[in-house]
Structure formats: C-alpha cells, structure tokens
Amino acid sequence: MTKRYWLMKTEPDVFSFQDLQKRPGKKEHWDGVRNYQARNFMRDGMSVGDEVLFYHSSCDPAGIAGTASIAVAAQSDPTALDPKSKYHDRKASPDKNPWVMVDVKFLREFKRFVTLKELRETPGLENMVVIRRGMRLSIQPVQPEEFAIILKLGET
DNA sequence: GCCAACGTTGGC
DNA sequence: GCCAACGTTGGC
Numbered sequence: 001m002t003k004r005y006w007l008m009k010t011e012p013d014v015f016s017f018q019d020l021q022k023r024p025g026k027k028e029h030w031d032g033v034r035n036y037q038a039r040n041f042m043r044d045g046m047s048v049g050d051e052v053l054f055y056h057s058s059c060d061p062a063g064i065a066g067t068a069s070i071a072v073a074a075q076s077d078p079t080a081l082d083p084k085s086k087y088h089d090r091k092a093s094p095d096k097n098p099w100v101m102v103d104v105k106f107l108r109e110f111k112r113f114v115t116l117k118e119l120r121e122t123p124g125l126e127n128m129v130v131i132r133r134g135m136r137l138s139i140q141p142v143q144p145e146e147f148a149i150i151l152k153l154g155e156t
Numbered sequence: 157g158c159c160a161a162c163g164t165t166g167g168c
Numbered sequence: 169g170c171c172a173a174c175g176t177t178g179g180c
Binding site for chain 1: 160161162163
C-alpha cells in the first residue's frame with residue numbers, strides 16, 4: 001500500500017507535540033475522536049507508516065509543529081466505554097463501539113513552526129483542507145505534494 | 157470574548 | 169426524514 005499523508009489537530013494546552021515527544025517510546029494513543037468523518041479517515045484510510053502533520057489549534061499562532069507517523073492502525077477506542085472518561089459515549093458498548101483510535105509516533109520537530117497564516121500564503125497549498133473557511137475536521141487527508149511543500153517550509 | 161460555521165440531537 | 173435548537177470548534 002502506498003503511504004498516505006494526514007493532518008491531525010490538537011489543542012496544545014491539552015496535548016502538544018512536545019507532550020508526544022516526552023511519552024514513552026514517543027508514542028501515544030490518538031483517542032477521543034467523536035466525529036464520523038474523522039473516524040472514517042482513521043479506520044479506512046490510515047496505515048502503519050503513514051505520515052502526519054501535527055497541527056496545533058486554538059492557540060496563537062495556530063500551525064504545524066512537526067511530523068509524526070502512524071505506529072498502530074485503527075483499534076477500538078476504550079475511552080468511549082469508560083464512564084469516567086470525558087470521551088465516554090453512553091451509546092457505545094463493548095460489542096458495538098463505533099469509535100476507533102490509532103497510535104501516533106513522534107517523527108521530527110520542525111526547525112521552524114509553520115503558521116496557518118503561512119499556509120494560506122504559500123503557493124501550492126491553495127486547496128489544502130485546513131485553510132478552508134469553517135473547516136473544523138480534526139483529521140484531514142493531505143496531498144503528497146502539499147506535504148512536501150510544508151516539509152520544506154518547516155526545515156528551512 | 158465574539159461569532160461564523162458546522163455537526164448533532166430530538167420533537168414532530 | 170425534516171429541520172430548529174443547541175453545542176462545539178477554532179480563527180480572529
């Protein structure tokens with residue numbers, strides 16, 4: 001299977017790229033996704049080895065901190081079944097849990113944080129999902145050409 | 157803190 | 169199955 005590219009959003013106050021780097025094995029479960037479109041990307045699209053732009057949202061400035069990879073493909077998300085979790089879904093049950101998570105592994109921190117403003121201004125990124133008005137999807141596909149352009153921005 | 161955009165919920 | 173109300177996201 002060919003490698004795919006993704007963008008994954010997180011609020012750095014909750015879980016940042018630096019937090020990921022500090023985790024054992026630099027890996028963490030990407031749990032708590034409760035949107036079907038994002039779930040479908042994880043479940044149907046993501047494979048081990050896919051590369052991810054790690055996006056910080058709801059902060060100033062918003063933008064991409066670095067890259068990660070998919071370490072484990074979609075698996076059942078146990079937080080949906082945990083009444084104590086803030087991601088608990090009362091409609092989910094062990095034999096019918098609609099929610100999945102993947103494991104994400106820290107790959108490389110950019111030399112330079114690439115802001116959303118810069119994404120908007122960079123030729124070749126005009127069709128990126130993340131710059132679309134009103135776009136709230138927390139997991140988005142990224143074109144290989146877009147990924148390459150952003151890598152170059154982050155490393156120079 | 158504002159508010160536009162969007163997804164979800166629930167009454168009918 | 170429609171759609172108004174509501175809640176959330178997230179840039180500014």
